[in-house]
């Protein structure tokens with residue numbers, strides 16, 4: 089899938105503005121009020137998160153009988169604070185390769201080391217973010233969705249922002 093398509097899907101995922109909003113008339117008046125079906129938005133968001141593969145980097149994994157599996161209670165919580173990073177093969181990195189930790193929650197490349205963020209609704213994740221912050225993080229690649237924040241590092245940055253950025 090092209091990066092621009094991914095960006096469009098991610099924007100839809102977090103804005104959700106036009107996905108299921110509709111207009112409802114207040115009974116006995118000419119007033120209209122927007123009606124948003126949150127159940128549908130959540131279902132759509134779940135579909136997009138699964139389809140795009142946010143879990144690949146943002147969910148810690150363990151080795152189960154079928155191979156690597158997401159740890160359900162840690163889903164989308166990002167790089168575990170107590171995880172031990174593998175040693176870095178600097179020769180490979182210096183050739184321009186990106187190397188991922190076994191559960192993919194961390195990566196190292198010519199930009200440095202990056203750690204997948206906690207995306208859960210906990211306050212240590214995105215729990216107290218506004219919708220605008222989501223849009224700024226996703227569309228502009230800004231840490232915590234703050235306009236004056238640092239740029240997000242690879243590998244997440246390239247998923248959402250414009251290729252010529």
Ligand code: HEC
Pocket residue numbers: 098136137140141142143144145146193194195202203204205206207225226230231232233239240241242243244245247
């Ligand atoms: C290839 C790995 C990878 C994939 C896939 C990925 N991310 Fe990320 N993401 C990261 C990393 C690493 C960071 C932290 C970057 C940094 O700190 O500069 C990050 C950061 C973020 C942030 C910013 C969090 C903050 O605190 O500022 C958001 C929001 C985000 N990702 C959402 C998503 C969503 C939604 C998806 C799926 C549609 C996704 N990511 C898929 C690796 C990935």
